[in-house]
Amino acid sequence: MPQLLDTDELIRRLDDPDPERRREAALELAGTPEAVPELLARVGLETEPRVRDAVLTTLAGHDSEAVAAGLAVHLASDEAGLRTAVAEALATMPGSVPSLLPNLLAAPDHDVRVMTAMVLADLPHPEAKSWLVRMITDDPHPNVVTAAIDALLPAASAEHIGVLEAAVLRFPDDPFLTFTVRAALPRLSGTA
């Protein structure tokens, strides 16, 4: 029978040369609030995707504002694997992500706002659609608006037709945005 390790030993194992031991330690630290700072520190340092995924899974389980804020900084990462993994983790944190949205929706880096749309696409929160509508209505960058449209469409209905048509009028020279909305309108209006 495996011996249970204390929190300090598990935290030490986050630096173990063996990725499998690091992964196991990250998972065993689930539900251990005192390990959160150590786990957050590993998010940007861990190079093994399976270990990073374990760290993110454990962190997402806390669904606290401190964890969400600590993860959200990585949405601006230059590493595609990290920013997408973080977006996936944040999408499982409906209790704490809403508190970050004012800052994320106002992020000066439009790529961060694109990633925010990815988070909202999968966030199980009753206001997720409203935030996406706000992005479609207000965001000045066409790539952010198209990302928000893509995130909204699976759950969109006839009530969103006006929002989508207004987006086309805001960006008349963006062929992709126009195509996306025109392709979706028949279904939303019940004429497909």
Next chain:
Amino acid sequence: MTRVLVVDDAATVRLYHTSLLQEAGFEVAEAANGLEAVEAAMTTPFDLFVVDVNMPKMNGYACVETLRSETVGTAAPVLMISTEDRPGDADRAYQAGANLYLVKPVAAERLVRVATMLTAGKDPEA
């Protein structure tokens, strides 16, 4: 017929790229992430891959690296298209094995022209 695999987690982007390429005469299949793309490439030969960067399960860079690895070993051209236009993004794409990196939005005519030239073995930026 020239076969293209469009790889993007956004259904609307896949639909857009697929429509444009089909209208231009390409045969197009779709994958929603890098993992699906690699699985498709291991069973079906493609003449061109059009790959997004930010995708769940396997991002675009990892996807292209795997396509170029011994596991898959495809030499077919890869066009990466992303919203990312930070310094170094294009270098990262070329290091992974992409033939060309374009930043969204890509005009319809340019996408078709680039796809045509890449599959004909020509440099689309020449």
